[in-house]
Amino acid sequence: MRESPHLTSVASVAAAGSHLSLAVPKQRAAVARQLLYVARTPDETLIAHLKSRGWQVAAARSAHELGRLVKPDIACAGVVDLASFAPRDIGGLEASLRQQQIGWIALATNERLDDPLVRRLVRHYCFDFVKLPVAHATIDYLAGHAFGMVALCDPELPPPVSEAGDEEMVGTCEAMQQLFRTIRKVANTDASVFIAGESGTGKELTALAIHERSPRRKAPFTPINCGAIPHHLLQSELFGYERGAFTGANQRKIGRVEAADGGTLFLDEIGDLPLESQASLLRFLQEGKIERLGGRESIPVDVRIISATHVDLDGAMREGQFRADLFHRLCVLRLDEPPLRARGRDIEILAYHMLHKFKTDNARKIRGYTPSAIEALYNYNWPGNVRELINRVRRAIVMAENKLISADDLDLAGYTEQESMTLTQAREAAEKRAIEAALLRHRHRLNEAAVDLNVSRVTLYRLMGVHGLREPGSADDKGALPADGPARE
Ligand SMILES: Nc1ncnc2c1ncn2[C@@H]1O[C@H](COP(=O)(O)OP(=O)(O)OP(=O)(O)O)[C@@H](O)[C@H]1O
Structure with missing residues (x-):
């Protein structure tokens, strides 16, 4: 059971x-x-x-x-x-x-x-x-x-994967439910997974969730933020080096790819990987072997690769900044992390979840949110997604003087004035949310999303433009109506 x-x-x-x-x-x-x-x-x-x-x-x-x-x-x-x-x-x-x-x-x-x-x-x-x-x-x-x-039940349960239950993923909306189902499915395979989504939407959490449910869960989960490592150090960080490989290489260093052997390697901000490292990574993906800098030996390494980015990789490929052959290796399975603003009631659920999680003893009196705070949570656009929500809730816990957190405590006082929203604005906001949700449900396949929304594909495309939902720099912006295809699969 x-x-x-x-x-x-x-x-x-x-x-x-x-x-x-x-x-x-x-x-x-x-x-x-x-x-x-x-x-x-x-x-x-x-x-x-x-x-x-x-x-x-x-x-x-x-x-x-x-x-x-x-x-x-x-x-x-x-x-x-x-x-x-x-x-x-x-x-x-x-x-x-x-x-x-x-x-x-x-x-x-x-x-x-x-x-x-x-x-x-x-x-x-x-x-x-x-x-x-x-x-x-x-x-x-x-x-x-x-x-x-x-x-x-045995009180001596296995030790936590990460302390304090930090790694809980919350989501009840259809897009998150779909994500959870996909996480469970992809966990059982060894295929490379690519996670797309705005910053702070939970890409790393998703990668960890996949690892934790995979047969590799007992081996390491090794995250690497490709954007945070200086370019000239990336090769040695990823693949390691032998003693004497370069001045200052006093002893052998095992790279992160090798250290992840048996487990999962999470390459965050993969779009920031310089071309040189892209070539090495591609070679590794093709051969399943690495060579440490200054080494002659090819060392077999068995890792599952999950990669993520918040930038438009399609654009990077068009501009020659990212290798298409590497992308196709990395993106055998694709997951799209929904932006927080498209998660409907989950915004409120997450706000309560974070309140519960971060409420300290000093803030025990805090019971929840005022109605206008809730209204602001829904009206706000959440460019920083769940990470931003966490920060705002943590701030509010400190700032709140009453039992209920106000919009002001969340620093969202400007988002409460329902009366300042005209009916037209309200309709537009609802229209944008509906389009975003349909696009997410259908992974940006316009034909399917249009059928769901009961509009023609041309209308949907036009409305995407009106609401700023076309990717900047994409072929769409240059006036071409894109054919539905596997590009966003
Ligand atoms: N569905 C969720 N439920 C609970 N917490 C979440 C959820 N999604 C994200 N978080 C939390 O939000 C924060 C940001 O998540 P994470 O680092 O995974 O985002 P990201 O998309 O990888 O961000 P970036 O693109 O900046 O690397 C983390 O503290 C994470 O635990």
Whole structure:
């Protein structure tokens, strides 16, 4: 029923989960029998019965309230009344249902169990389910079993991949769900993966997620920021050198490619790789061997390559700055990281997630965001994506003087004036969001996106221009209407 501990962690991964977590809780302490009960309208008689049976019951009426009650270190039972929620609200429960330290029992009706999402949630995350109506004693009995099972879990779980659960990927929107599904699929292959996306969208996190789910997870994940290493040092950093290879080479140095042997090499900002290093990398990809600088030996190295960039590589190839043959080697599988502004409600979910993550003891009083702060989160364009959101939330935690973070605390006061937005502006903003989402869903295949949006391809192309959604410098900008093709596959 549950996935391996590696996958089902703090808020672990599911086939299409809203969180994709790489971290494992450090310790899980079994304490007095605690039970989380989540229902749109909690049944007070059930709560009273469970309390009389010795349960310490905490009730939640929404996914958000539930998220706040979940404690990563504490084993407890959970009762989720899936029948009481509107279908559209059920997806939001997934992050909490996925918590491995909670033994969930689902309550559902026959009709609700016809819903594929409900079936999947029950199948993946629940110890058992019962059809309503059901006797309170049965729920107590099943919750007791579920609690017993989670309390049996070995407290000495494998060490975290990275400390403090930093590596959790949050996402409920369709684009992120698609990304999670793709991550799981590509993890099982050894093919090179290319991740495209704006800065701060989570490319490195995605690369790590792929590595952590791949058969190479026990070997190193080696990230290299190609843009951060001075060009003249890149060759030796990547491939190492032998003693005496150049003045100052007093001893042999193993390069990063070799150090990643058996694991995954993440080449970030691959667009910044100078042509000389591109040629060496291509040779390595073709032959699976490296030569250290000053060395004569060819050393076989077995790594999986994941690369990423936030720049337009198509443009770089057109201008001769990036080798097309290397790109085709690197981009066997392509993933597109959606920009934060195109993730709809995930913006708010991420804002709460980051608040929870970065709230220090001093800021315990902070409960959430004011309505105008939420409005600003949606109105803002997020050029720095999730990284910027993290920074703004961290700033707000420090600045906030009240229980609720305001738009001002987020430094987004200028984005709250709904009344200053005319209907035309609101329509335009909605149109842009819809086009962006469709383009993402269809990986910029204009024909398919146009069908989805129920407009002609010509109209879509024109609207992309109006909303600044055509890539600068692309053939599109030069007036040609591009044919749909595999370029963005
Ligand atoms: N979906 C997500 N859920 C939670 N945290 C995220 C998510 N996406 C990104 N982050 C966090 O946002 C920050 C930036 O992510 P990351 O470094 O992976 O972005 P990037 O696209 O590689 O950025 P760059 O292009 O600048 O290298 C990190 O702290 C990461 O943990």
